[in-house]
Amino acid sequence: MRGRDTREALLFSGMELFLEGGYDFVGTNAILERAQVPRGSFYHHFEDKQDFALAVAEFYYEQHLPSLDRALGNEVHPPLERLRRYFEALKRDFERAGYSGGCLLGLLGQELADRGPKPRQALAKLFGRWRHRIADCLREARERGELEPALDCDETAAFILDAWEGALMQMKLKKSGAPLEGFLRVVFGRLLS
């Protein structure tokens, strides 16, 4: 494999493995084995395991970005309808995955938030990019009169993502879509209506 392919193979394996058990649960040996890559290549591309995990987090977010942009940019539907459809599609993805894994950013955020500024700033930045997309969609809804003029779109977007992250954790614990259904009903039936 060439450099870029090796790096991608490592990131993909890391994403799968971290989602199965978390950051500390997974050793670099398991990652090398899953990616079929020698140890030297790992340290050619990444400083250490933490540096690797932050690259995996970014890779995970970027894998998700096209479907986020497609859902929120689909102008066939009004903005709030797009946002609801976005979360409904995610819910169906999690259903297909047996309600396991949840959100890798949430998992890494829990484990790495108290290990110095580098991991927490990197993860906060990814959450920030996600939140900005949601806030822009809320602003569009507000401009169209779907939401009240005084609504703080940034604060509301942050709150919605926090509730989503919490609901994903309950989904994993209960192995059930009920927490995500509750999220959809409260956010779109009450908070934004």
Add this chain to the structure above:
Amino acid sequence: MRGRDTREALLFSGMELFLEGGYDFVGTNAILERAQVPRGSFYHHFEDKQDFALAVAEFYYEQHLPSLDRALGNEVHPPLERLRRYFEALKRDFERAGYSGGCLLGLLGQELADRGPKPRQALAKLFGRWRHRIADCLREARERGELEPALDCDETAAFILDAWEGALMQMKLKKSGAPLEGFLRVVFGRLLS
């Protein structure tokens, strides 16, 4: 130390250590060292590390229970005011702790949800006990006419705790109380108003 004291010393050390780094980050050696307890005592009280972590989760919840009951049972204030004061007091506790650690149930939930039915059922049960307390407070508010008669108090309580857990994770990442302030404004200024 007698049996009960030893068990408590282990649980207290486990609670502190898991909050610093997570379940897989902390080895049993570190727990024994912090608690000043020999290895044999650990296995006298607990089957293995996972069994221990679930006992720590219960201990953590029970440590929190008196302040939860005191806040929500304080009939000087109407029910929604009690609930707001409860989360405001937690926010001050986290501020004093430098916005580190967050919620141990959330951290263990992220790490242990996909490791078989035992840990996820044990953690879901603790979250359920917490949720019931919040739901009862919402029901009391509904009966007094502070909330609309059609409100689903169980679903709303679950949603509020999910949003709280997500906000705590952002608090840890940002080392800031802003996510908790946003939570308070959206929940009490919009969702329940």
